[in-house]
Amino acid sequence: MTETLEDLRKRIDKIDLELLELLNKRGEIVEEIGKIKEAQGTNHYDPVREQELLEVVKKNNQGPFSTPALQHLFKQIFKASLDLQKVETKKVLLVSREKQSEDTIVDVRGEKIGDGQTHFVMGPCSVESYEQVREVALAMKEQGLKLLRGGAFKPRTSPYDFQGLGVEGLKILRRVADELDMAVVSEITHPGNIEVALDYVDIIQIGARNMQNFELLKAAGQVERPVWLKRGLSATIEEFIYAAEYIVSNGNDQLILCERGIRTYEKATRNTLDISSVPILKKETHLPVAVDVTHSTGRRDLLLPAAKAAIAIGADVVMAEVHPDPATALSDSAQQMDIPQFKSFMEGVQPLLRMNQQAA
Ligand code: PEP
Ligand code: MN
Numbered sequence: 001m002t003e004t005l006e007d008l009r010k011r012i013d014k015i016d017l018e019l020l021e022l023l024n025k026r027g028e029i030v031e032e033i034g035k036i037k038e039a040q041g042t043n044h045y046d047p048v049r050e051q052e053l054l055e056v057v058k059k060n061n062q063g064p065f066s067t068p069a070l071q072h073l074f075k076q077i078f079k080a081s082l083d084l085q086k087v088e089t090k091k092v093l094l095v096s097r098e099k100q101s102e103d104t105i106v107d108v109r110g111e112k113i114g115d116g117q118t119h120f121v122m123g124p125c126s127v128e129s130y131e132q133v134r135e136v137a138l139a140m141k142e143q144g145l146k147l148l149r150g151g152a153f154k155p156r157t158s159p160y161d162f163q164g165l166g167v168e169g170l171k172i173l174r175r176v177a178d179e180l181d182m183a184v185v186s187e188i189t190h191p192g193n194i195e196v197a198l199d200y201v202d203i204i205q206i207g208a209r210n211m212q213n214f215e216l217l218k219a220a221g222q223v224e225r226p227v228w229l230k231r232g233l234s235a236t237i238e239e240f241i242y243a244a245e246y247i248v249s250n251g252n253d254q255l256i257l258c259e260r261g262i263r264t265y266e267k268a269t270r271n272t273l274d275i276s277s278v279p280i281l282k283k284e285t286h287l288p289v290a291v292d293v294t295h296s297t298g299r300r301d302l303l304l305p306a307a308k309a310a311i312a313i314g315a316d317v318v319m320a321e322v323h324p325d326p327a328t329a330l331s332d333s334a335q336q337m338d339i340p341q342f343k344s345f346m347e348g349v350q351p352l353l354r355m356n357q358q359a360a
Contacts, residue, residue, distance in 0.1 A: 034085035114288035121319040123149035125332035127169035135324040149185040162330040170200035191219035221250025261296025270298020290317035311352040
């Protein structure tokens, strides 16, 4: 006599219960294996063994299920088993909040970046002359600013554009900074120049185009000098964090991250300022975070609103370029501020700075 639907279902229910019990029995053994692997320090995930088990399925399968269908089911079981072992597949990074809950403070000649107050890095795009740098530095000094930037090694898109004054440029920055008791931030583009930079700069900048120049990151990680790491033009936040990890894992924990805009389809600005990267980086890492309003917007009229947004969202540093005569600047003439514009920019951010101080 043929079985009724109800009979068949009853048999299925029984088998399902047996499967359930077997799966959990398997799970218990998986947990035991997990403990042994933990003690031995071996990898939880073992692709060779998984492949062997899938072969066993293939060899012994007599249907009616197809082998790929069964292998798919077993892969799910393997995946759930790995989850059961609570495998830390993601290594806890040195730059992560998980590793260090308190904020890193980078002390640059008394300027404590990451202390909860807003700091400013200002100066010309490129160092062009002693007089040019000094004029900007004096205007900064008047505003009580200390962190003087300037490009000596310029990573230009076109090889025919001004490439910077090189070491001569670093010397100019150092001279002006020493005269006015300021600190120098300048980009280094080659691992071989890290040593020479130590004689002249207080913060080694690694530019957007070099964010994944791993030899440069390693070289900067091996010296005792704060590093200013800019986000790559098309780098995800995760890639940016890994680049930071290269520096810290090489021994240098004096690091500042700088959001400088990323490449998107939007053409109204030079790059798209990814403002939400600031709280994300503050949450995911313990490092100070800066916003470069000049290279992100590429527009002088957007510098102040972008800076306000940066301060409001929690940036530790705002960076912008200032030139005595932007029209004649050898690089980035469209977005540098002249001195009067710089002064009104600083006035414009005051209400936000006051708000920050009150909150502290
Ligand atoms: C700079 O800050 O001088 C610079 C070249 O910026 P970026 O590397 O972000 O383009
Ligand atoms: Mn520039």
